[in-house]
Amino acid sequence: MIALAYTNIFTADINRLADFYSELFGLEELLESRSPLFRGFTAGGSAIGFSAPEAYDLLGLKPQEGSGDRVLQTFDAPDADTVSALTDKAVLLGATLVKEPFKTYYGWFQSVLRDPDGNAFRINFRGQFA
Structure with missing residues (x-):
């Protein structure tokens, strides 16, 4: 069976958003993965990460344009x-x-x-x- 390892949210302020979710849900940070571009946390059987805009280039992605929800x-x-x-x-x-x-x-x-x-x-x- 395939398991979801991470779900990531791109944000202009990774510390603010990471702190919001970790404080709300009591998530444990994966300190070994912390960098200026990323913070990750365990979340049950998977993990949630917060990526800075510079991570788009690193991953070969372009930010989505236009309004509307894409992820829930x-x-x-x-x-x-x-x-x-x-x-x-x-x-x-x-x-x-x-x-x-x-x-x-x-x-x-x-x-x-x-x-x-x-x-x-x-x-x-x-x-x-x-």
Whole structure:
């Protein structure tokens, strides 16, 4: 089975965005990978990284142009109460609430937010919510 190793977010300020996510979710930094262009953190069975704009050239990529969401990160919580608590904490840390915690049509419980850079993310409980 193929496993997702990393998901990366490009940002003009890797320290600000890395600190936001690590503070919100208590992520452990992979210090051996830290550089002026990158910071990475363990996130369950995979990792999340934050790349400076200079990493585009390093990777042979060009920044996407135009508006609209292209990626949506989802972070699982152990229960519905934690979804609500982390949603409140995210807003205190500078996130914008898009959709308050709600029960999805498939029975999960989640909120939708935007991080300080405007990237969309969800905080989610996969269990059945009454």
